[in-house]
Amino acid sequence: xxxxxxxxxxxxxxxxxxxxxxxxxxxxxxxxxxxxxxxxxxxxxxxxxxxxxxxxxxxxxxxxxxxxxxxxxxxxxxxxxxxxxxxxxxxxxxxxxxxxxxxxxxxxxxxxxxxxxxxxxxxxxxxxxxxxxx
Amino acid sequence: xxxxxxxxxxxxxxxxxxxxxxxxxxxxxxxxxxxxxxxxxxxxxxxxxxxxxxxxxxxxxxxxxxxxxxxxxxxxxxxxxxxxxxxxxxxxxxxxxxxxxxxxxxxxxxxxxxxxxxxxxxxxxxxxxxxxxxxxxxxxxxxxxxxxxxxxxxxxxxxxxxxxxxxxxxxxxxxxxxxxxxxxxxxxxxxxxxxxxxxxxxxxxxxxxxxxxxxxxxxxxxxxxxxxxxxxxxxxxxxxxxxxxxxxxxxxxxxxxxxxxxxxxxxxxxxxxxxxxxxxxxxxxxxx
Numbered sequence: 001x002x003x004x005x006x007x008x009x010x011x012x013x014x015x016x017x018x019x020x021x022x023x024x025x026x027x028x029x030x031x032x033x034x035x036x037x038x039x040x041x042x043x044x045x046x047x048x049x050x051x052x053x054x055x056x057x058x059x060x061x062x063x064x065x066x067x068x069x070x071x072x073x074x075x076x077x078x079x080x081x082x083x084x085x086x087x088x089x090x091x092x093x094x095x096x097x098x099x100x101x102x103x104x105x106x107x108x109x110x111x112x113x114x115x116x117x118x119x120x121x122x123x124x125x126x127x128x129x130x131x132x133x134x
Numbered sequence: 135x136x137x138x139x140x141x142x143x144x145x146x147x148x149x150x151x152x153x154x155x156x157x158x159x160x161x162x163x164x165x166x167x168x169x170x171x172x173x174x175x176x177x178x179x180x181x182x183x184x185x186x187x188x189x190x191x192x193x194x195x196x197x198x199x200x201x202x203x204x205x206x207x208x209x210x211x212x213x214x215x216x217x218x219x220x221x222x223x224x225x226x227x228x229x230x231x232x233x234x235x236x237x238x239x240x241x242x243x244x245x246x247x248x249x250x251x252x253x254x255x256x257x258x259x260x261x262x263x264x265x266x267x268x269x270x271x272x273x274x275x276x277x278x279x280x281x282x283x284x285x286x287x288x289x290x291x292x293x294x295x296x297x298x299x300x301x302x303x304x305x306x307x308x309x310x311x312x313x314x315x316x317x318x319x320x321x322x323x324x325x326x327x328x329x330x331x332x333x334x335x336x337x338x339x340x341x342x343x344x345x346x347x348x349x350x351x352x353x354x355x356x357x358x359x360x361x362x363x364x365x366x367x368x369x370x371x372x373x374x375x376x377x378x379x380x381x382x383x384x385x386x387x388x389x390x391x392x393x394x395x396x397x398x399x400x401x402x403x404x405x406x407x408x409x410x411x412x413x414x415x416x417x418x419x420x421x422x
Contacts, residue, residue, distance in 0.1 A: 084364050084366075084370075087309050088304070090283065093282065094283075094367055108298055109292065109297075111297070111298055111301035112304065
């Protein structure tokens with residue numbers, strides 16, 4: 001099992017290598033708090049690039065909004081073909097697995113960006129099959 | 135120049151008709167010949183969702199597949215004066231629109247198949263006009279849906295409506311859907327007019343609540359088939375099963391590997407579930 005911290009921190013390089021994702025986020029400046037179980041990360045985005053992912057704990061974290069779920073929920077979300085209800089951020093908000101709090105405007109104004117950003121650790125089904133991942 | 139252009143079988147025309155006393159101009163597409171099969175698109179989308187059916191030779195040999203864009207949607211116009219009021223779909227307006235189209239086209243006992251809001255309105259049709267239809271097919275059908283996000287995000291000047299509507303529904307598509315069909319389905323949502331998806335959801339989440347009446351549906355008058363994708367978190371298979379349990383004779387089928395837009399997100403997979411239903415409609419038509 002991959003260390004979850006490496007997975008989360010790997011989002012930065014994956015995002016910044018995706019020029020189309022960065023382009024679509026070019027009007028986005030936000031820092032959001034990503035909660036993975038008991039661990040928090042502050043993800044700082046500037047002009048669509050992920051400038052930093054800092055791992056908590058934090059004394060007084062400042063974030064535009066937060067997205068928090070259990071480690072198990074994120075691991076399920078990041079499966080190559082996640083099961084129904086764990087396959088999408090809005091689906092997880094509906095089931096209560098994911099909590100969205102704070103100023104939601106940048107989240108909804110850039111909803112496709114955030115859905116794709118947070119799905120970056122998910123291997124494609126083809127890649128996973130080739131690597132023998134189930 | 136090509137001497138043999140690669141046209142699909144569907145032909146689209148504009149239909150003029152009054153709906154609730156107001157003149158309307160609706161875009162109607164059709165292909166095939168036989169039993170009329172009227173297809174109703176989801177909230178905030180249009181008839182292009184049924185392109186898979188419109189191109190299936192086997193279905194077109196037995197059914198006249200008709201898909202019209204609701205007023206405000208696709209290539210249909212909103213009624214004159216639209217700029218002065220918020221669009222909010224109601225059960226009454228939706229039923230009246232469908233019946234107006236059925237009458238204008240003089241359809242004899244058509245089958246009506248609707249998805250999402252269309253899957254809800256077929257329940258209203260079953261309650262109010264069962265004798266007019268040969269069969270009703272509800273895709274992603276539930277008697278009611280609770281809103282699970284603030285619908286205001288879909289229509290406000292500081293959030294791009296097309297972007298947010300497309301992104302909002304993207305997760306309702308199963309992860310196994312073919313890429314081209316997934317993004318075509320998303321594109322339809324990105325093209326919706328401002329506030330139209332939200333206005334449709336007024337029917338879906340408030341006005342169209344039919345929980346207290348579904349038990350009155352008489353499937354002996356008109357059979358009701360319900361098909362729901364397992365990745366649909368809006369109208370889940372559980373919601374459809376709950377609906378079917380309240381209606382004597384209704385049949386519910388869960389469709390693995392499909393989401394909220396089965397006919398559009400993965401037409402080939404969807405047709406494996408629809409063909410047996412259409413076969414039963416045909417058999418019942420021959421028997422009667």
